[in-house]
Amino acid sequence: MRSFLYVLSALAVMGLAFWAYHENYKTQAALAEVERLQDDIAENRETLSILKAEWAYLNRPDRLRDLADLNFERLELMPLAPEQFGRVEEIAYPAPPVPEALEPIPLSFKERQEP
Template sequence: MSRVVNLILILLVVLGVGYVYQIKGEAEEASDRAAALQGQIDEVRQTIEILQAEWSHLSRPDRIQTLVERYEQQLQLGPMEVYQFSTLDDVPLRPIELDPLSRGALGGVAAGQPGVLAQ
């Protein structure tokens, strides 16, 4: 009887070791994936920093002024006049297209709202 119990316990220990080894492998794979993603994140951040620096360089007012002076004939730019400015009242509103009421939904702005149904 005690031999059977010992064999069962040894079998359980071997199964437990195998399970722990499997979990260790999965944890290492997850760690590798996390490290790879972190590397990608670092590359993207570095690219963003480079692009921000390039944008700062390209949008410098003195550089833009030099380009305007160099290409004055092609651009035909001039100083802004007061009449060139507009107000929001001058901008036309977008027309609202109403859906047919037979479909049961409200038209216009309410049509895009979830949970809004015609009575």
């Protein structure tokens, strides 16, 4: 009976060692994936900062003004002036839709007679 318990214990230890071995490699693979993703994020952030700098450079007001002047015949763009802006109160918003009555409401004119 003791030998059976020794064999069973040895098999349990080998099974746990096998499980720990696989978990160790899964953990190392997950850490490598996290490191790769962090490198990708850092690269994408760097690319984004470069693109933002290029966008700011291309949208300089003096450059845009020169481009508008060069293409005036084709685009007919005028420079912005304060008189071109309106107030929010001047905007004509559409009227909200009026909901339809589901059932007609009977009105009695006898009750509403004026003296």
